[in-house]
Amino acid sequence: MEFMPEFRVLRPASVEDAVAARRDDPDACLLAGGTDLVPNIRRGIVAPRTIVDVSEVAEMRDIRERDGEVRIGASVTLAELIEHPIIRQRFSVLVQAASEVAASSHRQVATVGGNLCLDTRCVYYNQSEWWRRSNDYCFKHQGEICHVAPKTVACFAAYSGDLAPAFIVLDGAVEVAGPDGNRVMPLPEMYRDDGRDHLRLGPGEMVVAVRVPAADSWHCGYVKARVRSAIDFPLAGVAAAVKLQAGSLAGLRVALTGTNAMPLLLQGTEDLVGAPLDDDAIDRLVALIPKQIQPMTSTVTPPGYRRRVVANMTRTLLRRLSAEARR
Amino acid sequence: MAKAILTLTLNGRPREDAVSHNVLLIDYLREIAHLTGTKMGCDGGECGACTVLVDDRPRLSCITLAHSVAGKRVETIEGGARDGRLSQLQRAFHERLGSQCGYCTPGMIMAAEGLLRRTPKPSTEEIRQGLSGNICRCTGYTKIIEAVRVAAGDAT
Ligand SMILES: Cc1cc2nc3c(=O)[nH]c(=O)nc-3n(C[C@H](O)[C@H](O)[C@H](O)COP(=O)(O)OP(=O)(O)OC[C@H]3O[C@@H](n4cnc5c(N)ncnc54)[C@H](O)[C@@H]3O)c2cc1C
Ligand code: FES
Numbered sequence: 001m002e003f004m005p006e007f008r009v010l011r012p013a014s015v016e017d018a019v020a021a022r023r024d025d026p027d028a029c030l031l032a033g034g035t036d037l038v039p040n041i042r043r044g045i046v047a048p049r050t051i052v053d054v055s056e057v058a059e060m061r062d063i064r065e066r067d068g069e070v071r072i073g074a075s076v077t078l079a080e081l082i083e084h085p086i087i088r089q090r091f092s093v094l095v096q097a098a099s100e101v102a103a104s105s106h107r108q109v110a111t112v113g114g115n116l117c118l119d120t121r122c123v124y125y126n127q128s129e130w131w132r133r134s135n136d137y138c139f140k141h142q143g144e145i146c147h148v149a150p151k152t153v154a155c156f157a158a159y160s161g162d163l164a165p166a167f168i169v170l171d172g173a174v175e176v177a178g179p180d181g182n183r184v185m186p187l188p189e190m191y192r193d194d195g196r197d198h199l200r201l202g203p204g205e206m207v208v209a210v211r212v213p214a215a216d217s218w219h220c221g222y223v224k225a226r227v228r229s230a231i232d233f234p235l236a237g238v239a240a241a242v243k244l245q246a247g248s249l250a251g252l253r254v255a256l257t258g259t260n261a262m263p264l265l266l267q268g269t270e271d272l273v274g275a276p277l278d279d280d281a282i283d284r285l286v287a288l289i290p291k292q293i294q295p296m297t298s299t300v301t302p303p304g305y306r307r308r309v310v311a312n313m314t315r316t317l318l319r320r321l322s323a324e325a326r327r
Numbered sequence: 328m329a330k331a332i333l334t335l336t337l338n339g340r341p342r343e344d345a346v347s348h349n350v351l352l353i354d355y356l357r358e359i360a361h362l363t364g365t366k367m368g369c370d371g372g373e374c375g376a377c378t379v380l381v382d383d384r385p386r387l388s389c390i391t392l393a394h395s396v397a398g399k400r401v402e403t404i405e406g407g408a409r410d411g412r413l414s415q416l417q418r419a420f421h422e423r424l425g426s427q428c429g430y431c432t433p434g435m436i437m438a439a440e441g442l443l444r445r446t447p448k449p450s451t452e453e454i455r456q457g458l459s460g461n462i463c464r465c466t467g468y469t470k471i472i473e474a475v476r477v478a479a480g481d482a483t
């Protein structure tokens with residue numbers, strides 16, 4: 001038998017019951033598809049005593065449309081997202097990003113909520129217990145120092161989910177439920193740039209759904225760099241949304257993953273609004289990136305490569321979207 | 328650790344077992360149901376060797392809790408042959424040499440089975456996508472893709 005700590009699993013039927021279960025036991029851990037949580041339990045980096053399985057909570061399982069806005073339940077699987085007619089027709093950037101997550105078999109159970117709340121990753125963290133012990137553990141878990149930046153008192157594990165940048169450029173917001181009631185917040189506000197504590201969710205809070213406004217006049221896309229073209233997490237990923245009016249930029253949003261402890265909405269893009277979307281504008285956009293990102297040696301691929309690949313992917317993606325918008 | 332009753336349909340037969348909450352599906356299959364066809368390859372979700380079908384969809388049994396499949400239909404490689412006759416996919420893997428050392432084969436066949444149920448006539452690209460989470464160290468994949476095409480009636 002493989003090593004597994006002892007825990008009990010609760011299967012609440014509603015969001016209300018899930019919130020109540022966690023109110024009683026604040027350390028209880030949420031389980032959706034389990035494709036991130038279960039490997040982490042097996043490595044000993046998470047050791048819950050109680051698990052609250054939300055994968056079959058009905059209110060979190062569907063995709064609905066109202067007045068152009070689409071609400072995607074947190075426990076919708078990536079395969080369901082990719083196959084859904086509304087998403088295919090109107091939010092192809094979500095199909096592009098979700099299709100690049102892990103591999104086909106993972107996507108049959110991996111969920112949207114689990115992807116957005118994915119733990120941050122680092123070569124010194126996502127390892128077996130004996131591997132980490134041989135290194136005296138690390139700052140993120142059980143240890144004193146961050147092996148990536150030993151002189152700092154910080155954790156540089158990278159947020160490596162593919163969906164968050166796509167939802168961010170679509171101006172998505174998350175519905176959150178917790179012991180103090182429900183709230184809706186723009187997706188970027190759910191994150192902070194701290195590898196040890198990257199989610200701004202209060203004790204007992206959970207994501208119930210993601211809301212995405214109509215994006216019919218936008219052109220959106222996602223590109224990802226990874227070691228192998230399946231299974232692997234992003235070394236970096238870029239999503240962009242552009243809106244053109246009479247050949248000039250009327251709107252521009254760019255978001256990155258794999259470069260920081262959170263998915264990053266690139267700042268300063270509003271300065272380009274009004275300019276034509278040509279190579280000059282794309283150069284100005286790419287020039288915004290280096291100061292805002294902080295890839296570290298948290299992957300086996302060096303940070304310098306990730307810096308270059310982010311710039312190149314952004315350029316390629318913007319050229320593609322510019323050509324698409326003119327068609 | 329307290330056990331709870333797990334009820335499911337395994338290769339077409341209903342069954343009930345007392346299983347702890349923390350037992351993985353792969354351990355349930357191999358050590359409680361004594362179906363050792365499902366293989367453990369990597370240390371967690373990275374190789375596809377442990378793939379089984381849950382309600383017709385491929386699922387990695389090494390990162391699935393056994394109780395997560397309560398009430399569902401689970402199929403393993405042992406469910407493939409009927410009365411000693413190999414399934415079409417099994418026969419195609421055998422005859423087209425889609426299996427060498429055989430360690431990845433149960434997972435590969437279950438992932439392929441899941442693909443053919445969703446997409447009965449997959450393109451080569453769809454086969455590559457459908458099997459993208461299954462790693463094989465021996466065949467170089469060409470023969471595996473050919474076997475799936477043969478089983479789908481798309482090649483002779
Ligand atoms: C080999 C392998 C490759 C992978 N490659 C990629 C990849 O390329 N890109 C990528 O993005 N991911 C990848 N993943 C990670 C994972 O499969 C996906 O991110 C998946 O979408 C996670 O969803 P899940 O439902 O399985 O999450 P779970 O494992 O169930 O949960 C993940 C985390 O989110 C929390 N959580 C779950 N639901 C909620 C909720 N509703 N509210 C608040 N918190 C919640 C859990 O407590 C847990 O901490 C990979 C995983 C493996 C094993
Ligand atoms: S043993 Fe399950 S994916 Fe490798």
Ligand code: FES
Nearest residue numbers: 427428463464465
């Ligand atoms: S046949 Fe040996 S690993 Fe695939």
